[in-house]
Amino acid sequence: MTMIRDTAQRRAIRKVFLDADRPLSPEEILTGAQRIVPNLGMATVYRSVKSLVEEEWLVAVDMPGESQRYEQAGKAHHHHFNCRTCGRVYDFDGCPTGMDELVPPGFVMDDHEIYLYGTCASCK
Amino acid sequence: MTMIRDTAQRRAIRKVFLDADRPLSPEEILTGAQRIVPNLGMATVYRSVKSLVEEEWLVAVDMPGESQRYEQAGKAHHHHFNCRTCGRVYDFDGCPTGMDELVPPGFVMDDHEIYLYGTCASCK
């Protein structure tokens, strides 16, 4: 059985997520974790993220037109707000209504994604 | 002024879009256009798509977690349905309601994107 070791690099990466509490890009993870473990490399970010996803501590967040982000697993169903000014992505709860009526005839919908765009509170 | 030439390659690429009437990936464009101009290369697809976007004959469609697609410009506001079985993307008209209430306090929304997932009529 695979034993997962508790290393300084992984502690740093987990801390970055705990502090941010929003979906982070690989670049944001690297920058944040390097403030704790300076010579951490991008390969370690990708490998640690991969194992944290397998452990179900993180989940991947697909954003339109940008690279994949990751956030802590176990949150209630939610969607994402993208700030055009700072590029950060935030969670928000709730869904709009009336999506069933939008599905083309003969199609079957089993899921949806909502992305809102604009300006976040700290950039306003 | 830049003169745009009417070549067999660009005619083929435009025909692929006219026949499909849905957002196409670079790979789908290449495969479709090669049925008309067999030794067409991917570089030409990217360059032609770029100029068709500049001419405003195409617009880019950003999909979560996959590469950029393109569709004909000038359509009314709409969103996209992604078939999990065949991977094709289709347009649908209309929007859900109640999105304003979802915006976090202090944030300002200026746009939205909706993606529906499921099975299309031809895969059902």
Place this chain on the structure above:
DNA sequence: ATATGTGCAAACTCTTTGCATGGAG
């Protein structure tokens, strides 16, 4: 002591660009 994790560099994939040739005007 042993096997997993890390850093570096090379490999890969997708997209873009340089250059010589081809073809539209």
Place this chain on the structure above:
DNA sequence: CTCCATGCAAAGAGTTTGCACATAT
């Protein structure tokens, strides 16, 4: 007969993998 467009191959950007060394257990 001019230039723009094309095909090929090389160059970039982002992500993944191989390998030798470091380190958690």
